[in-house]
Amino acid sequence: MASLCRQILRANAFRSVILPTARRGYADKMMxxxxxxxxxxxxxxxxxxxxxxxxxFNMKVVKKSAGTRENPTLVPSCFDARIVGCICEEHATAITWLWLHKDQPRRCECGHWYKLIEKPLL
Ligand SMILES: [Zn+2]
Incomplete structure (x- = not known):
């Protein structure tokens, strides 16, 4: 009788400890x-x-807005200055690069205006 009780106890211990551990082991192998x-x-x-x-991080291309002095294209930046590349014409083969500084809207040589706006850090 004592032997039977030990076997039942071992079987219960196996079910309660070993099987969940085996399932967790499978879960641990996942990425x-x-x-x-x-x-x-x-x-x-x-x-x-x-x-x-x-x-x-504002790495996507910004669509140009009207680009006038009163309604410039807004360029977000976490810093006081940022480099902007203007594709002046639709089929242009070169990009015009210009520095844009905080509180100083700037006009590209094609006539398009840009303005730096402050963006909070992540
Ligand atoms: Zn331009």
Whole structure:
């Protein structure tokens, strides 16, 4: 009788300890979420992407607005200055580069105006 009780206890111990451990072992072999390992800027970028911001560092091309002095194309930046590349004509083969400084709207040689606007850091 004592032997039977030991066998039942072992079987219960197997079910309660060994099987869940085996299942966890399978889960441990899956690839971890990159967000758990990312730090610094990479983590901020992943969190911004998760929040729905697909361009956290403003790397996408900005569509030109009217481009007049009163209604310039707004260029976001976290810094006091930024380089802007203007494609002056639709089929231009070269880009006109110009520095844009905070509180100083600037006119490209094609006549288009740009203005730097402040953007908060991530
Ligand atoms: Zn231009």
């Amino acid at each position: 971890p979420d990159p967000l758990e390992h990312a730090t610094g800027l990479e983590r901020k970028e992943l969190l911004a992407l998760q929040a729905g911001n697909d361009d956290p």
